[in-house]
Amino acid sequence: MSIFVETDMAVALDALWSRTQDPALHQRWDLRFTDIAYGPGPAPIAGEPQRFAYGTQLGFGLAIRGGGETVAERPRRDGGRVSVLRFWSASRLSLIREGRGYWSYTPTHDGVRFRTVYEYETRFGRVGRLIDRAVFRPLIGWATAWSFDRLRLWLERGIDPASSGRGALVHGLARVGLAAIFAWHGLVPKLLGPDGTELRMMADLGVPDAAIVGALRVMGAAEIALALALLLTWHRAGFAWLALAFAIAATATTSVASPQVIGGAFTPVTLNLGLGLLAAIDVLTLDGIPSAGRCRRRPLVGRLVEAPP
Numbered sequence: 622m623s624i625f626v627e628t629d630m631a632v633a634l635d636a637l638w639s640r641t642q643d644p645a646l647h648q649r650w651d652l653r654f655t656d657i658a659y660g661p662g663p664a665p666i667a668g669e670p671q672r673f674a675y676g677t678q679l680g681f682g683l684a685i686r687g688g689g690e691t692v693a694e695r696p697r698r699d700g701g702r703v704s705v706l707r708f709w710s711a712s713r714l715s716l717i718r719e720g721r722g723y724w725s726y727t728p729t730h731d732g733v734r735f736r737t738v739y740e741y742e743t744r745f746g747r748v749g750r751l752i753d754r755a756v757f758r759p760l761i762g763w764a765t766a767w768s769f770d771r772l773r774l775w776l777e778r779g780i781d782p783a784s785s786g787r788g789a790l791v792h793g794l795a796r797v798g799l800a801a802i803f804a805w806h807g808l809v810p811k812l813l814g815p816d817g818t819e820l821r822m823m824a825d826l827g828v829p830d831a832a833i834v835g836a837l838r839v840m841g842a843a844e845i846a847l848a849l850a851l852l853l854t855w856h857r858a859g860f861a862w863l864a865l866a867f868a869i870a871a872t873a874t875t876s877v878a879s880p881q882v883i884g885g886a887f888t889p890v891t892l893n894l895g896l897g898l899l900a901a902i903d904v905l906t907l908d909g910i911p912s913a914g915r916c917r918r919r920p921l922v923g924r925l926v927e928a929p930p
Contacts (some may be wrong), residue, residue, distance in 0.1 A: 624734055624737075628735055628926075632776040638726060638774065644658050644659055646658040657674070659671060683714060684709065704724040717741045721739065722740065796852070799864050802892075812845075820886065864899075868897035
């Protein structure tokens with residue numbers, strides 16, 4: 622199956638063309654590549670293939686290197702353009718052996734509809750095909766869509782790709798940190814416990830002894846549910862705001878009902894302070910970060926899509 626990604630951008634076609642056809646600009650927004658460069662020598666005549674080389678750093682000194690050729694076909698009847706490419710890699714680290722695809726630039730009433738369709742062949746036989754279907758294909762499809770939205774933010778709002786990438790990383794760390802804290806405190810001291818301090822704090826709130834354990838079980842399940850909700854609503858602020866409100870309310874309640882634990886070595890004050898700050902960072906970094914979900918991964922109903930040439 623071909624990988625399909627499409628998005629609408631409120632930009633001029635020439636601006637989009639330059640950010641995608643210039644290798645120095647392309648490598649700044651495309652998560653799939655670390656570096657891209659055209660081959661040596663003069664630029665080819667219009668309609669002739671242009672060779673290029675690409676690289677992707679995997680970390681720990683490992684990298685995938687490959688090459689390809691692209692043909693930019695500028696004029697179309699609707700005023701749009703198409704860029705056709707072939708790509709390959711001889712690297713044994715690369716799951717992709719070779720592939721082909723195209724970029725399509727179609728004018729709309731308020732900008733450009735930017736689309737890519739590509740497919741590839743894998744190496745490593747059945748094992749390679751299994752890894753591709755289960756892991757690699759969903760991942761590279763997501764990376765393509767995420768990169769398209771990163772490009773859109775650069776063109777529409779002037780947000781530099783490096784800045785949006787850092788923002789996405791900070792948001793991701795904050796969101797995972799929030800989810801991990803809620804999951805731990807829901808599971809370990811409540812569902813797997815209950816912890817003695819938790820029991821005393823519930824008693825301080827006036828909960829009857831016979832109901833304390835049950836109440837802690839309910840609270841633990843709710844915290845785990847909140848952790849999952851934070852991960853499942855990655856680009857939404859609602860549950861991060863709820864986490865911030867929880868941190869404030871929990872600190873105030875503990876200070877009134879169980880003041881003796883405030884001065885302890887593992888005081889809830891510092892826990893809830895960290896929780897609240899992570900939630901605030903999460904909310905503040907949501908605006909201006911890329912989201913693969915803003916791109917279409919399937920053609921609009923009733924529209925034909927050309928297969929890669």
